[in-house]
Amino acid sequence: MNKVLAGIPLLAENITVLSSAKQYATALVRLIESAQSRIYITALYLQDDAAGQQVLHALYQAKQTNPHLDIKVFVDFHRAQRGLIGDKSGQGNRDFYLEVASQYSESIAVYGVPVKRKELMGVWHFKGMIFDNTLLYTGASINDIYLHQAEKYRLDRYYQIQSPALCESFCQFLQQTFVKSEFSPQLNVATLPNKLQIKNTISKLKALLKTVRFNFYAQKPESLAGELSVVPLIGFGRRKNQLNQQIRETIRLSKKNLLIFTPYFNLPKPVMRDLRSALKRGVEVTIIIGDKKANDFFIADEDKFSTIGIIPYIYETLLKAFLKRQQKYIDNKLLKVRLWKHESNSFHLKGIVADERWHILTGNNLNPRAWGLDLENGLLIDDAKQNLLPTLTDELAVINQHTTLISSYLQLESQDQYPEKPKKLLKKLRMAQIDRLLKLFL
Numbered sequence: 304m305n306k307v308l309a310g311i312p313l314l315a316e317n318i319t320v321l322s323s324a325k326q327y328a329t330a331l332v333r334l335i336e337s338a339q340s341r342i343y344i345t346a347l348y349l350q351d352d353a354a355g356q357q358v359l360h361a362l363y364q365a366k367q368t369n370p371h372l373d374i375k376v377f378v379d380f381h382r383a384q385r386g387l388i389g390d391k392s393g394q395g396n397r398d399f400y401l402e403v404a405s406q407y408s409e410s411i412a413v414y415g416v417p418v419k420r421k422e423l424m425g426v427w428h429f430k431g432m433i434f435d436n437t438l439l440y441t442g443a444s445i446n447d448i449y450l451h452q453a454e455k456y457r458l459d460r461y462y463q464i465q466s467p468a469l470c471e472s473f474c475q476f477l478q479q480t481f482v483k484s485e486f487s488p489q490l491n492v493a494t495l496p497n498k499l500q501i502k503n504t505i506s507k508l509k510a511l512l513k514t515v516r517f518n519f520y521a522q523k524p525e526s527l528a529g530e531l532s533v534v535p536l537i538g539f540g541r542r543k544n545q546l547n548q549q550i551r552e553t554i555r556l557s558k559k560n561l562l563i564f565t566p567y568f569n570l571p572k573p574v575m576r577d578l579r580s581a582l583k584r585g586v587e588v589t590i591i592i593g594d595k596k597a598n599d600f601f602i603a604d605e606d607k608f609s610t611i612g613i614i615p616y617i618y619e620t621l622l623k624a625f626l627k628r629q630q631k632y633i634d635n636k637l638l639k640v641r642l643w644k645h646e647s648n649s650f651h652l653k654g655i656v657a658d659e660r661w662h663i664l665t666g667n668n669l670n671p672r673a674w675g676l677d678l679e680n681g682l683l684i685d686d687a688k689q690n691l692l693p694t695l696t697d698e699l700a701v702i703n704q705h706t707t708l709i710s711s712y713l714q715l716e717s718q719d720q721y722p723e724k725p726k727k728l729l730k731k732l733r734m735a736q737i738d739r740l741l742k743l744f745l
Contacts (some may be wrong), residue, residue: 309521310532310683311468315690318531322701324451327443328354330463331450335361335704341373343433343474344439345481348382349398349413349427350388350446353453359403366409377477379427380415380501383490386723400491414487417505418512418678425676430666436467440682442653442666449651457599457649459503460564460698462664462682464533472519480515484508512678538667545715546681547674550655550663551577553683556621560587563669564652566599567614568592568622569742571674582632587639591706593650594642595619603647608724613732616725617742619715626712629673633668641706652702659689671742 321327335342335358342362349355366374378396385395400413419425432439443449443459481487486508488496496504517535538546554561554577561581568590570578582588595601598615602608622640632638643650655663665681667673684691709715718726 310521310534310685311472311521313464313466313469313531313533313684315686315694316529316693317465318691318694319463320694320698322698323415324443324449324456324458326451327441327459327461328450330439330461331358331432331445332361334432334437334439335365336434338372338434339366339369340371340435341433341474343373343375343377343428343431343477344445345377345427345431345477346444347428348378348396348444348446349376349400351396352446352447354450355396355399356403358450359400362411363407363409363636365404366411367407370409374411375477375482376411376413377416377427377429377481377487378413378490380417380488380490381422382426382638383415393553395627397490401493404491409484410491412482413491414481415490415723416481416487417508418496419499419509419676420502420505428666428677429680431680433470435462436465436470438462438464438466438470438473440464440664442651447648455648457651458645458702460654460664466533468519469533469535472517476515476517476535484511486511509539512537513543516545526573530688531684531690533685534683535683536665536683538673538681541675544674546665546667547573548681549681549683550574550665550667550669553655553657553661553663554578556582556661557581557586559585559658561589561658562656563588563590564654565590565669566593566597566653567618567668567670568652569627569670571619571669571671574674579629582629582637583693585637587637588632589639589641591625591641591643591652591702592622593652594644594707597648597650598642599649599651601649605722605724608722609728610687610728613616613725613728616718616729617732620718620729621742623712623715623717626709626715630712640709641703641707642709643702645705656695659692659695660686662686662695671741 321330349359362374366372383396404410416427418427430440430442439737441459441461447453448455448457470641486504516537536546538544551573600611600614629638653665653667662684663681667679673679692736718729
């Protein structure tokens with residue numbers, strides 16, 4: 304991989320993989336309570352619910368105990384100012400941030416990153432939480448489901464990495480790009496910029512994001528004594544997108560096997576082309592995807608079905624069409640597709656592993672939205688000696704407890720088998736060709 308030869312040195316023993324949402328919840332609170340110098344948390348949202356309250360109060364309490372602790376939280380600017388889908392009351396999570404801030408004398412900073420003027424056109428989807436010299440890298444946000452506070456959970460991947468250099472690179476990036484630039488307003492203070500000010504801020508931030516990169520001292524693999532290296536990546540926009548380029552290069556250069564995690568099946572066209580090419584050259588491809596019933600938007604009760612509930616059905620029709628076209632690769636064992644489903648829980652895994660050497664950890668959902676609209680990031684880990692293979696094997700063993708191997712596209716439901724309301728809505732969308740437009744934003 305010519306473009307990624309230099310990275311931050313890393314030892315396999317400094318990587319720990321958590322296997323459940325409950326472990327993530329426990330680790331998150333423990334890391335907050337034990338931090339001595341800095342806590343930088345990035346998430347799409349920090350929700351006003353039991354989990355969010357526990358985490359936000361833990362952050363403030365840590366600050367009261369140690370006023371010198373540098374605590375910064377980064378969430379999406381627009382998402383923080385609305386409630387859950389369908390809830391039009393109040394100012395969303397911002398009200399929550401203001402209320403909690405009023406209860407403490409020592410303040411922390413909660414920043415809202417305004418990636419685009421509207422959520423539909425792109426959001427803050429940056430991942431990574433820094434606690435002193437520990438990076439907790441996960442695609443999960445902070446709410447009851449992600450932290451498994453009640454009956455349901457949303458499964459993600461959770462990598463805990465000890466690396467002073469990597470954590471410093473993350474903190475410098477966040478500090479320079481979003482804080483010192485003043486391009487991310489604080490949400491837990493009384494006054495926000497007006498619409499015109501935000502519009503101007505977004506224009507400046509977008510221009511900056513097209514050129515900005517992580518800074519770190521890189522070492523060539525030959526100087527790493529056979530251990531790992533890690534490269535932090537940023538991804539924004541369709542052109543010169545560092546993360547997108549690395550995703551494509553990783554798939555293109557795979558020779559033996561390729562493992563892809565994605566919660567939904569709606570691959571960007573360039574990724575789909577690269578995937579087909581990999582199959583044609585004999586690469587064994589495994590894709591682990593969430594079943595439609597493990598989708599965030601799946602509505603089990605047809606009486607409560609609403610338009611948003613059509614999303615899982617659109618994904619399944621795309622997957623079924625793909626499987627039908629690639630059935631010959633399924634038959635000759637080159638393509639393995641596993642669907643994850645566990646009771647009424649949901650699936651949120653992302654990432655790529657090529658030849659059991661190159662690992663891309665990311666929050667990127669590998670869909671058109673992530674490819675061209677959202678602000679994404681990722682980590683490329685080069686494991687030339689496959690020191691991480693036992694860790695990956697253990698991670699997969701837990702995940703595959705709830706996956707089903709698909710041997711034929713016929714195993715997936717056809718549209719005729721769908722409940723009446725989703726079936727009718729799909730037909731309407733197709734007749735109006737709205738489904739094609741929707742795929743660009745899903």
